[in-house]
Amino acid sequence: MTTKQTITPFQVELTAPDISAYRASNVGIDYVTRYDSGKPGPHVIVQALTHGNELSGAITLDYLFNQNFQPTCGVVSFIFANVAAYQMWDPANPDGNRYVEEDFNRVWSDEVLKGPRDSVELRRARELVAYIDTADYLLDLHSMSAPSAPLMVCGVRPKGGQKSINLSAKIGLPEWLMVDTGHANGLRMIERGAFGDPNKHNTAILLEAGQHWEKACEQIARETTLQFLKVTGVATAEWGDSRCSLPALEQKVVQVTEGYAAKSLDFQWLDIYNGLEVIEKAGTALAEDAGHTLRSPYDNAVLIMPTRSQRFTVGSTMVRFGRVESIA
Template identity: 40%
Template sequence: HVAVTAVVHGNEPCGAIALDWLFKHDVRPQQGKLSLAFINTAAYHAFDASDPNASRWVDEDFNRLWSAQVLEDGKRKLTVELARAREIRPWLDSVDLLLDIHSMQHKTEPLTIAGPLAKGRDLARAVGTPAVAVSDRGHDEGVRMRDYAGFADERSTRNALLVECGQHWELPAADIALDTTLAFLAATGAVPQEFAATHRPLPAPEAMRFYEVSGPVTVETDNFRFASDWRGFEHLPQGSLIGHDGEREIRAPHPTTVLIMPSERLWPGKTAVRLAQPIN
């Protein structure tokens, strides 16, 4: 069972555009089952071009709910996102291979989030695009859908990727979403290689680059500020000042520290930035 998911966040339309293309071309699996899923539809339908960031979610971040502890907590406040997560959970339990399509706040290089395990990096390598793959354990705030259950268990054959296709509303993000989707469907055997090669809108990267995140920088105070207007993929020498969280300095921990997806949502509990280093 291969699945491609879009609009986990309501302000990220590139995945919906990619799935729309697949529906219009009547794409069917050559083996097994293929699901094309629109996830946080309530947030997506709330999109307002005059305030495009407001529809990222309705009540809370859908992509921080994916632990059994959260999903099964009967005392937790029932939000739009939690209700939807519980609704689709039985379906997600049946998915063997997942591609979850996202986009980013800043205009920066597209990347795949492969999770912390070797199997995630192997799947990213098999898909072969985008050129950058990031290995990380996620966020302190909560578990992503990409890391749900067997996807993050090295003993399981289930596997998942999250692709960040560029800035939310730039047109090329839609091409990256479709290109990655077709490459994923071919790599998983859902569609013939020839079909994907014929319709992919972008050339395949000549080589991939892998980065490993040592940990997210989680905001602890109401006074977090970056030392510069970081956009993402800045390469900083060890010791470089990245920002302040209250009085605490945040400095580059690695000989070459790469900033992954610095955020504009700098309130307590959120991830401000991920600190990575190149790996083979």
């Protein structure tokens, strides 16, 4: 007989770096650092801390600062995004500082940014948006609540999804590339403006490097970023490859077809799902939610980023379902 599983906390294996030295900015926006090579080339942005408890991105940028990175052409910018949330980090409560007032990665439509709403996250997004919009290439560094294999979020087809897949294929990491339907509760940064326009070259990708606080997450974030800097042309192959040991992988694309949002705070999984499991049979019971049974919608459904965090609300996306398809 299937029994309900409680959400269990994960061990924090990473140490949050002190980023206070990076507050001083050469563009007039706190925690934004711009490196200009003085030579023609793209503007490439690497952003960390879209969510305050996702440490691997901050560790990656701290690493690049300590490596004294300098672009060989174009411009590279490093951004620590939701610093207010990061400053609330407590390893004894690692789920407690994803954001301060609202999800920083759901506020990126012009309608919201130019609207009357106010929050800590919106004020920070309004500081950054004009600068973000100058990027030719953007890598947004994230991690996940469950110990899933890493994946690259490539946005929405036919909008920016295919050009993001093409960029990810050049990087060669991670194995799984995801295109989806976006989020009903707000626009992500990788979808805004030119990033979401298939007729513009501007391309954004979002790395989910693994479970938030596992040690392996740190290496995935670092090496994917190094390969990103290489393939966008702002770092030499010699510089990037000499700092990497992970092999390029045969990549798979999974197309999200639908998601499931919590109907209540009583949502409970019926088994332990970490993500990218393939559920062979349609109709397989997966979770209970206030009298409703969540079932797999079709044969060979891929579970994408099932929420294992205790911090969710009614309407939070608990899982997405997808189908594997070709990379082209």
